[in-house]
Amino acid sequence: MKKRSFTLLLLLCFGKVLLAQQSQAPSQNLLFLVDGKFISKSDVARINRDSIETLTIVKEKQHKTIFGVNDEAGLVIVITKAKMNSAENRLIKEKISKINFKTKPDAVKAPAPAKPSRDSIANGTFEFTVIQKQPEFPGGIKAFYSFLNENIKYPKEAAKRQIQGRVFLSFIVEKDGSLTNIKVTRGLSHDINDEAIRVLSTSPNWNPGIHFGVPVRVKYNININFNLNK
Structure with a gap:
């Protein structure tokens, strides 16, 4: 069709x-x-x-x-x-x-794509790679990683077992900038995965994604590095 x-x-x-x-x-x-x-x-x-x-x-x-x-x-x-x-x-x-x-x-x-009206933009979720302005943590990505470093509490059992590496997560940045539907897409251990989800859930609201001047829900992917040598 x-x-x-x-x-x-x-x-x-x-x-x-x-x-x-x-x-x-x-x-x-x-x-x-x-x-x-x-x-x-x-x-x-x-x-x-x-x-x-x-x-x-x-x-x-x-x-x-x-x-x-x-x-x-x-x-x-x-x-x-x-x-x-x-x-x-x-x-x-x-x-x-x-x-x-x-x-x-x-x-x-060749005709340029027609700009959609505010009402014609779907209420669904957009991939962050296709929208005009991506959502952003207040202060930018460096401020986001500073927030992570200050708030992550390395799980004791994972530290004892020398578990290190990256946890890959996905979440939705809502129209108001809040983070929802936080999920681990590739993790390390249960306690580290849970800590990654916990710290993201405490994040302040982001600046929402914008598409044709309208705030939209955006699916975002990120990874958090757990390193004992920091």
């Missing part, structure tokens, strides 16, 4: 450009030339819309022959950002420059 939806969206974008140029080629007969290679309509779903540098519609048959197309189908030429300077795309740009468009050229910048 996701692929079909994206294919339809991409075809609609192409269709708007065609209509703006009063094209007679139906959208179902479009041919796609991507980075110098012809692809099928089913492969259009694999194109990441954000990766497109330019999109050019070529309608006139005499112009399409420059690209090896001799039928009546509309030709959509896509150049991606990753390969915009490749030898194939340099040749394509040279060919496009030779076309005498009757009106404005069809080359357009």
Whole structure:
């Protein structure tokens, strides 16, 4: 369903450009030339819309022959950002420059993703790597580790047994900056794991994550180092 939806969206974008140029080629007969290679309509779903540098519609048959197309189908030429300077795309740009468009050229910048409204942002949980502003401990990461050093109480049994290493944890930074759902994802021993959870649960509220200007719940991952030689 996701692929079909994206294919339809991409075809609609192409269709708007065609209509703006009063094209007679139906959208179902479009041919796609991507980075110098012809692809099928089913492969259009694999194109990441954000990766497109330019999109050019070529309608006139005499112009399409420059690209090896001799039928009546509309030709959509896509150049991606990753390969915009490749030898194939340099040749394509040279060919496009030779076309005498009757009106404005069809080359357009790929549309930027629409900014969601405050109400359209889901109330779910975001990964910290995908949001615009990550949550942060007051004073930054150095202040956070200072907080840990001052508040961690090394378990006596773990110290006696010389257990050392890192405890990896995940938690949710809520919209108000509080930490919830603290879990050990990879630990050392029960007493050290429990101490890591305890000290995180006493953390002051963080500055919450922000996405498009709205505070959001963010899943965060961190590790705490238990070292007897400190």
